[in-house]
Amino acid sequence: MVALLVGLKLTLxxxxxxxxxxxxxxxxxxAVYALGIVVAAYAGLVALRWTSTTVTTQVTVLAYAALTLGWLLLSLLVFGVDETVDPARFALLPVRARELxxxxxxxxxxxxxxxxxxLLALGLVVTWARTPALAVAALVAxxxxxxxxxxxARTATSAFAASLSSRRFRDLAAVLLAVVGAGLGVGINVLSRAAVDNLDDLAGVLDRLVAVASWTPFGWAWALPGDVARGAWAQAGLHLVLATALVAGLAVAWTHVLGRRLTEPGTGGSGSATVGRAAWVERLYPPDAAGAVAVRSLRYWRRDPRHLATLASALVTPLVLFVVLGMNPDGATRLTVFVPAVLALLIGTSAAQDLSFDGSAVWLHISTGVPGADDRRGRVLASLTVFGPLLVVMHLVVAAVSGAWSDLPGAVGLSAALTLGGLGVGSWVGALWQWPGPAPGENPFQRGSSGGLPALASAMTVLTGTFVAGLPAxxxxxxxxxxxPLYGWAALPVGLLTGLVLLRVGMVQGGRLLDRRWPEVLRAVSERAA
Structure with missing residues (x-):
């Protein structure tokens, strides 16, 4: 079964x-980027062979514990997991989860x-291969x-995806994502300040950090060689037992989740919903094709776990920046008034990925003859409905906290330029690049082999264009x-004007592009690795 699945992955x-x-x-x-990281890491690991075992323990435990934590957080918040070999595709076959x-x-x-x-894990053997016992301990680690x-990463994303597919828990899950990301940023800031304030006791700070990391699940396995090097055999045995139990427990948990996917492969969420009267916010939209697109997109934002995960990820960076700037003295708190502009910078990427999240459902726009300009305008209206109130609240809160009310007009003007200009850029880029995303109800953290460079190029293009749009403001x-401060007041009308102009241009040009490319769009968003 192992050879079969690996061969299937390579074939796909x-x-x-x-x-x-x-x-x-x-x-x-x-591959080139990853190779560069591996080569740099091996250079450092080889250099550690000429240091003391204490220094080697400090560096390796902290670095590899961070690697483990990175697998978890990046899978949840950024990249997702590659499920090219989707377990749900085996639902009709006589195979059990434990065999898969x-x-x-x-x-x-x-x-x-x-x-x-x-390769990075094997680098641990390179740096610890000083005695046979250390080499064996490093290999086991x-x-x-x-x-x-x-x-x-697999167990967490699978469990989180199951929660997000439930209407009861997915809003809480989105908040938890933001809290985890914010807590990580704040923790890094606190630790860095502690290290700077205690340069004379840096070794002591590192020892305390290693002591904490080695007794967390992220460091249990990686602490083994350091324990053996110190001759702390009792700690080494305990770390070995804990690390082995963790792997076994995660394997059991993942097997349980896979078993449910094999017996309940449906994406769910269809057939039971009823359409009632439109909510008051939906009645604000114009009664035309663009208004209909806006209503549908807003329902996606309210009900689709993929959009909730996107919203949570977008809120992490400004939240972390707000806390970090507020904790630092010397006038840095004044800069918090501009923190909402970070969220404004990211809003355009949501417009660029909207078509991809629609998937094959975009055929409805094609079959009913929705003009591309109305599609673009409707999605922009939905995005403004979601992010507009958030930006207003954030600006008022950070202005009140920082007391920099005189800078508020400039901050609002900058956010307006970035939001409106970013939505304009995203409207055009979204019509140019599409890719197949996870289907509604599927794992929102799934990353198939089909997104790849188009998704990355889309995000980078939108961010670059949005930044350029905000340069005058x-x-x-x-x-x-x-x-x-009068220059800041001038940024308000300038930001609004440049944002509105770019928004108009982006929607018009994006609409024209869609009118020419609807068949290509449907093919791009419907494609699946097979």
Missing amino acids: LRNSLRRSVWRTVGLVLG VPGLLAAALVGVPGAATV AVLGTLTCVLL LALVVLGVLVD
Whole structure:
């Protein structure tokens, strides 16, 4: 079964690369980037061989515990998990979950992230191979640590996806994502400040951090070589037992989740919903094609776990920045008034991915003859309905906290330029690039092999275009802070004007592009790796 699933993963990967040059280029770029990280890490690991075992323990435990935590958080918040070999496709076959787990685990390591993690884990053996006992301990730690990374990410995303598919828990899950990301950023800020304030006791700070990390699930496996090097055999045995139990427990939990997917493969959520009277906010939209698109998009934002996960991810960065700036002295709190502009910078990416989230349901727009301009305008209206109130509340809160009311007009002007300009750029880019996203009700953290470079190119293009759109307002804001507050007041009309102009241009040009490309759009969003 292991060889079969790995071979299937390789076949699917090969076929997907043949279908699109984007995927080939994306895979090559990802492999080159990962190789650079691995080479740099090996250089450091080799250099550690000439340091003391104490320093080696400090560096390796902290770095590899961060690697394990990164697998979990990045899978939840950013990249998702690659489910090219989707377990739900085996639902009609006479195969049990426990028979699939070893093969799916091996298939998860086939790819750039998995291969890079394996190489980095083997680097632990390189740096600790000083005695036979240390080499064996490092090899065991590498195996257990790699299994922990993959199983932790797979189990967490599968469990979280199951929660998000429930109407009862998905709103709470989105909030938890934001809280976890914000807590991580604040924790890093606190630790860095503690290190700077205690440079004379840096070794002591590192020892305390290692002591904490080694007794968390993220560091149990990676602490083994350091325990053996110190001769702390009791701690080494306890860490070995804990790491092994963690891997076994995660395997059991993942098997349970897979078993449910094999017996309940349906995406759910269809057939039971009823359409009632429109909510008051939906009656604000115009009674035309654009208004209908806006209502449908708003319902997606309210009910679709993928949109909730996107919203939570977008809120993480400004929330972390707000807390970090508020904790730092020397006038940094004044800068918090501009924190909402970070959220405004990211809003355009939601417009760029909206068509991809629709999937094959976009055929409804084609079959009913919805003009591309109305599609673009309706999606912009829905995005403004979601993010507009959030931005208003954030601006009022941060102005009240920082007391920098004189900077509020400039901050609002900058956010207006970034929001409206970003939606304009996203409307055009979204009509140019599409990719197949997870279907409604499926794992919102799933990352198939089909997104790849188009999704990355879309996000980077939108962010770059949005930043350029905000440059006039940003220049006036900087002058308002450094020279005269009147420049900040000027940023308000300038930001609104530039944002509205770019929004209009983006919707018109994006609509024209859609009118020419509707068949290509349907093919792009409907494609699945097979």
